[in-house]
Amino acid sequence: MAFTSESLKVFLAVLDGGSFSAAARKLGRVPSAVSMAISQLEAELDMVLFDRSTRKALPTAAAFALEPQARRVASQLNLLDAHALQLHQGLERRLTLAMAPELQTGAWSRPLATLAREFPTLEIEVRSASQAEAVRMLHEGSVQLALVFERPGIDERETFLEAGSQLLVAVAAPGSPGADQDHPLAEEQMSNLRQIIVATGEPTGSDPRVVLSHRVWLTDSYLATLDLVQAGLGWAYLPQPLIQPLIASGALSEVVFDNMASRMRLWVDIVWIKNRALGLGAKRYLELIREQVKAEPRRS
Incomplete structure (x- = not known):
């Protein structure tokens, strides 16, 4: 073999x-x-690669022809060496995260770009799941990390990292009940007005703090919820980063309540299982989240 890693x-x-x-x-x-x-x-190649007629080593046409493939092979070898080292240090083959749909438009996806750069061979899987489903998958072992809204209590088998907050805004289509700034919704009106939430099976799959109506439609994604809201079929709490441009353009309106604000800030936790060792990718993801939290307003 003419070309080796050394040559x-x-x-x-x-x-x-x-x-x-x-x-x-x-x-x-x-x-x-x-x-x-x-x-x-x-x-070994039976060809001249460099012209030595001067003090410089001038590449021949053959050397230029071999250069692109040589650089690709060298890059792959470097990647292989890095992957072997990372595996030795505990890099998992795949990092699987479960995220509540409301969180997928927030800051929690940003560290994945850093992971892709630092661990190019690491497979990433992000699963959209309701709060209850995300925790269930965590305990079953099908995901390593679950990103959920802060819960009143925590299972003793779990540990968590406080990961900032998400602002949810109650919105409806312009002209819908509740969208009129001059006619705020009373509590009894709010409870009888159709609310569209992201949950599977039962409304209890969502955070109970965002379920305010007795009449509920369910979807499995915030984009499906947004479509139904824009069609005038009900109101919903949706993440501020998603709907702010639509409010600014007049495509959506904030719902006005007479006894509470239309905006609700919920705190977010990243949860994992205490006795289940995390891989290098999961640990790095948590480090990056900690760095992001430092830049966010602190809990009052």
């Missing part, structure tokens, strides 16, 4: 340095060793 490294170093002496400095070797390695490679 590939020398070949690219000469290409980048423009001479054997420059390549030798980069590799920490003497120029004669670099020259010998290139000569051996040329002999």
Whole structure:
């Protein structure tokens, strides 16, 4: 085999340095060793790779033809080495997170870009799940981390990281009951007006603080909820980052209550199981979340 990981490294170093002496400095070797390695490679390939008629090592047409593939192979070798090291350090094959649908438009997805850069071989799976479903999957072991709204109590088998907050806004289509700033909804009107929530099976699948009506429609995503609200079929609490542009454009209106604010800030926890070791990717994700929380307003 002509090209090995070692000869590939020398070949690219000469290409980048423009001479054997420059390549030798980069590799920490003497120029004669670099020259010998290139000569051996040329002999095995039966072709000249560098013109030595001047003090510089000028690449031949053959060297230029081999360069793109050589760089791709070198990149793959570096990736393989990094992956092996990360596996040794405890990198999981796949990091699976369950997120309440209301949280997928918030800051909790941002650290995934850093994970993709730092651990390019790590598979990421994000599952949309109601609060109850996310916790169930966590205890079953099908996800490593669950992002849910803060609960009144916590299971002793769990541990958690407070991960900031999400602002939910009560919205309806313009012209719908409750969307008129001059006619706030009384409590009895609110409880009888159809509310659309994200939950599966029963309204109890959602956070009980956001279920205010006796008449409820369920969806499995906030985008489906948004479509129904825009069609004038009910009102809903939706994440502020999602609906703020629609409120600004007049496509949605905030619901006006006469006894409470239309905006509700809920705190968010990332939960995992105490006796289940987290992999390198999950640990790094938690570190990145901690860094984000420092920039958020503190709980009053």
